[in-house]
Amino acid sequence: MSTTQSLIQVLKAELKAAGLTYAALARELGLAESSVKRMFAQGDMPLSRIDEICRVLKTDFAELSRRVADTQSLRLELTPEQEAAVVSDPKLLLCAICVLSQWTLEQIVATYTLTEPECIARLVQLDRLGVIELRPMNRYRLRLAKTFRWRPDGPVMQYFRERVVGDYYSGGFDGEGEMLMLVHGQIGRSLATLFNERLQRVAQDFAQQHLADQKLPPDQRRPYTLMIGMRSWLFAAFRELKRDPDAPLPAAFAGRRLPAPAERR
16 A cells, blocks of 8 residues: 555544544535545645644644554564564563553553563564564554464464463353354355455454453453354364265355354463
8 A cells, every 4th residue: 555545544544533524524624525525535635735634633744644654564474483483482472462452561561470671571572573663661553464363374373272272162161251152054165255354353343342441440351362263174073974075065064163252361
């Protein structure tokens, strides 16, 4: 995405956050609504117009530029070497998981047995690995896209398979707000992509709610982990009973979907 496109997207996001429609902005600028719509659609506006929009939004061009910079060069995944570095140190992996949830240094130190110097040292490592951009006062911004995920067969997911999955599924999933669901079915290949996109949105909604609820008192929040999986799969015991291994699967056993939020400390 070009810088101009990023600027337009940031302006649109700022208007939405401020509850301003194109019609309302047009009234503030003394323009026709159609002119404002065309201006945003074509991405063609002079700096003087951007300044006027900033005035309406009660912000300035410098802040707008920072927001545009925050949208640039976000990583979709890390390299295998970077992931290997993350899992080589349990405290570094813990900090990586925490920053993915936008925890502050203070929250990490207050929750876990890391000292402040230990936590800062891990934040410096995550900065070097390209996970975050460390800023003054030990604040940071994520350098990972919203659609970031660990490599399916990479070091981090291998670590989770070996040490985390068993612990996760050992629970009863019968507590408050917990659920375990296993659904089999046979669907078209094109629809599988659609379901994947829906599940990704569920994960993003969960992450956004986590950020929004940080303002709640600690006694009104509980730690939950959402695990989502979908693959073309048949239980091994059932595969062994198939007459023809290459025959299409019955509708009841074609796939698996596992949305399962469960509490884990």
